[in-house]
Every structure is written in C-alpha cells, then in structure tokens.
Amino acid sequence: MRQSKPAIYRNAVFLVAVCASALAGHFAKAQSGSTLAAKFGPSIALQQGATAGKLDIRIPLQDKSVRFAVIGDSGTGDRAQYEVAQRMEAYRQAVKFDFVIMLGDNIYGSHSPKDFVKKFEQPYKPLLDAGVKFYASLGNHDDPDDERLYKPFNMGGERYYAFRKGEAAFFALDSNYMDPKQLSWLEQNLKDSQGTWKICFFHHPLYNDGRHHGADADLRTQVLPLFQRYGVNAVFSGHEHVYQRIKPENNIYFFVLGNSGKLMTHDFGATKDRVKGFDTDQSFMLVEIAGGKLYFQTISRSGETIDFGELPRLHP
C-alpha cells in the first residue's frame, strides 16, 4: 500500500512524538525510582518492577495445604536481597504462603539496630505487613543471643525449637553448636512428634557439592542417625551460597539454599551429591505440603523457575 507524501510526514511526526513521549516517561520513571531509592533504600524503587508480569507458578495450591517460603544466607542488606524479597512478595500475593523459614546468616556483619532494619525489616516489610511469620535458625554469622531474643524471628528465646503447621512438624536446629544437650532435645522431640511430615532446618549442610565450604561430615555423623530413626522427611540447609537439590539419602530429601542474599558464582565442583544446582543468581524456594507429597519450586531473583517438582513422602 502506497502512502501520499503528506501521510508519510504525518506518520513520521506521530512516530517521533510517540518515541519522545516514551523516552520522557522512561526517564521520569527512572528518576522517580532513583529518588525514592535514595530516600528509602532500594525496596521502594524495585517494588514497581517486581510485581509486573505473569508469575510462573509450579506448585498446585491445594486446599488446606501447608505453604511456606525458604530463604538462606539472606541478611546482606544489599540490592540483591531486596530484589529477592520483592520477588517473594509478588509470589506471596499469588500463592498465599504464610510463613518463611530462614536457614541462617540472617544478619551479616554488625548487629546494630540499624542492621536489623536494613538487613531484615526493610527488605521483608511487605511480607511482614501482610502477617507472614519468619522462623529463623542460626548461622555462623548470626549473633546467637540477639537473634534468639528478636521477636520477629519467632525463636521463642531459644537457640533451637520446634513448631507445627498443619500436618507438618518443623525443627529449627543450631548447627553452630550441636552439643549433647541439643542432640537429646532433638531425639526427644522427633520421637514425640505427631507430624506426618518432619522437616528439619539448620545452617550447615550435611551434603554439599559447593567448593567454598563443603559438607559438614561431623555434624552428619551425629544427626543423620536420629533423622533416620525418627523418620525425618526433608532437610533444608544454607551456608554454601548456591542452590542445590541433593540426591535423597536414607529416604530423606535434602536441599541447600544459601543464596537468597549472598551468592558464590560458579562454586560447584564435581557432581557428587546434587541432582540440580544453580550458582549464577540469588534464589528462594516455595514449598507446599499436601497429603503425602511435598511440592517445591525454586525461583531466581530475576523470576526464572530454576527447579521444581513433587516428592512423595518416603518415610511412613
């Protein structure tokens, strides 16, 4: 179709006007974002982008299921932590998880009041405001006294503790200091638990293909026999700043998620224990427990689903 010269000019002028308006809008947005970021920190500036776009949801969202998110080694206060937190909030709105388990290193570096705000309260503010509860376990960068007493971490003033959500029983352990007293507490609580799913979470991984820290074989020697004897179904750990799904061992599923804030890129050595690994961006997990199955989805900071699946309960 041929156009007359005036029509071509009119279209060209229109095109230039549209481009100019789009560019002006873009700069205005970027400007307002950076101004807000300067004033309130990165969370506000990122809020607009993180919720945009369609979410990829790979968990079934069944009625009366237990849904939670998992983060590990999160407390840097850096931009990446805020971006993961924004992504989590976008998913919370769709998936309606109502609690988060924290795999340690919740606050890196100093533990001044400002650090609690910058490295926890501010990035997760939308989640906290929505009533999401955080259950922390202690990492080697955490202050065991301050953090056990910090109410938003829901530790009840203890280094290690248990809680129940629906049919799932959770055991938050202090792997920094697994003394005989904690081991007997663990044994007694696993033994007495009526949960049909028993889930343990703590900082140091029992299996780990990452090169930075590796697996804690001594911890494994002490706790694995208890996990086996009392039917633990899944274990979540952090410490290594990557994501790993480990081959099930002794009918137990193991996950390592230590990259919700810190990241150790290209950290993997030879594949020994892992089924799936991810070490090029930060991530978090969504978990849903319904009946005899555990569904999981691991999502990167940029919103990519990097792993997902459904796992049957292997212990009766």
Add this chain to the structure above:
Amino acid sequence: MGLYVWRSWLSLGLVSVLLFPCAIAQNGDDGAVKEFQGRIDNYLSAKKKQDIAKKPTDSPSKLAQEKEQTAEKTKKARPEAQRGDIFTPPVAAYFKKQIESTLQGPEGEKVRASLRHAEPLPNVQLKVNAKYPKNLPLQSTPPTLLMNLPPLPKGLQYRIVGSTLVLYDVSSGLVADFIPNAVPAA
C-alpha cells in the same frame, strides 16, 4: 594351697601395677574437670549478681542496649580477669588432651574437615573479658568434639578460633577465657 595364695597375690600385684598409671590419669582428669566446673560456677555466680533477665523483644535497640549493659556488668564483676583464670594450667592440659584424643579418634578426620571448612580468619587478637572480635564469624564447634569436653551451662559455649579454644559468654558477647594452641596442627 600356699602356691595358690602366692599366685593370687602376684596376679593382684601385676594388675595393680598395670592399672596404676591409668588410675592416676583418671584421678588427674577428674580433678581437672572438678576444678574447671568450680571455676565456671564462680564465674556464673559473680555474673548472676549483676545479670539482666533478658526477654524476647521486637526492638533491636533494646537488644543492643541490654547486651551492652550485660557486657559492662560482666566486666565489672571480674575486673582483674586474665587468661588462665578458668582454664588454669591443669585444666588447659586436660582440654588439650581431650581435643587431641578426639582428633586422633575414629571421627578425627571429620572433625578436622569441619574445622578446615571454617570461614577464613582475619588477624584477630583475643583478650579475656573483652568483646569477641567484631564481624568475626562464630566458627561452628564440631559435635564430636563437644561430646568429649565437659558440658557447659546455658549461656556459655566453646568456640574454636584458628587453633585457639575460646570460652564464649553468649549473653555478654565477651571472651571469658581461652587456650592458645589448643588444637594441634594436622
């Protein structure tokens, strides 16, 4: 009959000679543990007089304030504190022996591996009754090692920093005492 009695006495004598060094070592160990526990009791009773009952709170400022107060009061409770007050020479010798035997035991290699996987250590100067160095991650203490050391009451923990065994006061964040070169080189 006479021969039987003579043989019995001889056997008893031999058994005693063989067991005697172990008995001395056992008594020595018991004494060291008892001394250590006594010194821990003294530490805690001095601290208890000054202690603040901490409760969970929403306020990080309150936590920081209480920690600072606990540290100040703990320091004041033992103004003359110095290295070796709790880990006296016989107690330190006992701990070194326990650590060495753990490292030479069946789980020794795993314990060593766990220590090797610790965060890299900056150059730190430990001081009794002073704050545990800021930003120094608390190295996890291998569980097998903890099984071979005397149990501690709530609020005190053993920590390994390089080759040093530290007695860490959790509520005040202070170093209560330490033993340098407690962990022998591989």
